[in-house]
Amino acid sequence: MSGKLKSRAVANADAMSGVVSVNEKILRECHGLYTEPETGLIALASMLNLTLLVPRKKITVMLMGNHSAGKSSFINWYIEEHIQRTGVAIETQGFSFITSGRKRESLTGNATLHLYPHFKPLQNFKGVSEYLNTEISTSKQKKFSLVTFVDTPGLVDGDMKYPFDVDKALLWLGELCDLIFVFFDPMGQALCKRTLNIVERLNEQHGDKLRFYLSKADEAGTESDRQRVLMQIVQELCKRPGLNKCGFDMPTIYIPNPSKPSRCVNQIEEVCKTVEKTINQTVQNTLNSLEKDCELITSTVERVLKQNDEMNRHNRRTWLKGCLFGLTGLLLPVFLLGPVAVVWQLIPEEQTLYVFLGLSLLSFLLLLLARYSFRTQRTLSKKQKRRLWEQREYVQEVVRQKKKQLYEEYLRQSIGEQDLS
Template sequence: MSGLLKHRPSSNSSENLRLSVNENILRECHLLYTDSSQGLVGIAKQLGLRLLAPRKKITVMLMGNHSAGKSSFINWYIEEHIQKTGVATETQGFTFVTSGKKRESLLGNATLHVYPQFQGLEKIEDTPGLVDGDMSYEFDVDKALIWLGEQADLILVFFDPMGQALCKRTLDVVEKINETHGEKLRFYLSKADEAGHESDRQRVMMQIVQELCKRPGLNKCGFDMPTIYIPDPNKPAPCMNRIQEVCTTIEKTINKTVQNTLNQLGKDCELIINTAECKLRESSEQASRNRRAWIKYMFFSALVYLAPLSLLTYFIISETSRENLADIIGDDAAKILLIWAWCVSTIWNWLTGGSYLLATIMMIGFMFVSMLLAKCCNCTKLTLSRKERKQLRAKCNYVQHVVVERKERLYEMYLQQCISEQEIC
């Protein structure tokens, strides 16, 4: 197995190029969401929406019973011995291996290793080895594992064949994670080179699979648990080593994350555009309703003063001779006012029969009803101002003509590097 080629950033230039493209796509998508001036998160917040910015890289979590080879795998993957390994329970806290300048910081029950850049991965999380019995931790390890599993993009579960693979605590945590995030779980029989003959390995795998299938939700068709071990060029290969598939699974998760991020970017852009257009349309429709309501309000408000003004006009005209009225406002206007006065007098007498008390009551009632109708029609609602409409249209155009086009270009970049990869293969 000395010639085993790991699919990692350090493998070859084509892999470096592919992962660099994926990483750049994720970084640009993240910037489109978090930009301080025109980020999608800020635009969505102004529209009453809540968007989450995508991650720039993925997180991989390793879990399993103690001495399952989690720390050994990390050492092999990053080609440096940073994790203690052994038969004893070496890892009782959490270890986070992330990219950056090489240094180490201790954070209580967690250790942080900042490792030189490995593309596509934000961090690898090494979790405490789980055991049954009286083993105690300084924290609730089960809840911590379930919470970290919810945040991770990929969960690698290692079972070793040396007697602890059926650890009830491990199976309980796996079952809990599987209830909500089963698509993240991948199972491996680690340290397969220490399992003896092929028949022994098959027997161990059957025991593990049977125990997993007893758990609700884990009884799945096509269940796969590859055998893996750390290759040693000085030892003969006792069985097929599929540790390469672990690296391939990580790469596939990165690719899937890129696809999901681009798809989600398209959906979020569509949501923002539709919401903005809906708000503009609703504001325009509400402005039309406000204008109609204002016209009705003004009409009924005018009716409040129509009756007293009509009566006042009638009394003034009845006390003024036609000649004086014509001298004051002219013959034509005088004729119109006289006709108006005759109409008011006829209606007044027809309604009241000459009773001033009844006329007064009817006039007050008419004014009161007109006031109520005017008040009912005065139900305008706030709409977007001209400045707000202009800003909203500008943001909508930005998302539609800048972000969406940028998303299309990023998708083309992703497809081009996939085609290049196939040509290389």
């Protein structure tokens, strides 16, 4: 059995048995820790008026480039299934999401937006929804279970009209994708200005996501022809100030064909390594974000409880003040009319009325102050305090321990058990 057939057999056997990779398991479990209806971090955060981002279970890779640059062919090769139509006659007209699932299925635009809620703003781009679809494959090849590809319309110059604003849609998608692969076709379309313009704008905000490839490199002629094409593309890219950076890299790739061997160096496996590296980085970022969000929830609970204790102390102080003002205000008339009323004999008769009115006003003001002082701030009930402590304990003892366990599982893939402290 050849290596390719063997890898497919193993992958399909894993798919049938429900076996998932460690990275896939970690991302799924992290997602569940956030989305659990009652105990998930999103539910806990909403009670504390916090907003957390739910981690995704897959990375998103957008493929863009000129007309007939080989984007769809690359996807078919990667998943080892002919799922995307290829060829000049049938070119990708819209945006296609290619993802791994339980069974082969094709989804229309509305179903796609339900499947990917974070991509729902695409419906705000006039005409995009009609040119949006999803292809679900059962393939598990090359970490595909952790990847969603976005195949984009081929870009051309001139009077070509798209049924939607393709430039704006690509720029918006660039915000959400983890990687952006730009394919340059050596057969006369590599210097498409529309492609270069969009790449330049994407580079302004997302330069770290961009990867450039000379696709169909085996069709570029001799080695000298290939080098000339590469030089032309690199020179054109480097004319753009934002793209003129040190260490510019453009691997040459093409779809291997056993019946048509080529001497051209094929670096297509480097693309797979880039995807795998991004998956690993995403797993690390997800676990790190989980730790930060646990710390945020814990510190917020502690802050809320501390503020509640301060409010209770403040309420007690104001209550005592209210009692003092109230008693004084009530006892003042007794002082005026009671046994000590003999003091009135010491006051000249013509001033008695003024003194009486003044003391009465003082009594009234003291009673007003008492009423104002009895206005306490709202505090948490015992049930609410207990609920907050339970949340804190759950995050500390369950979620954080789970995060530690998942991190150990992740690290165990690359280092020995004895190296884990």
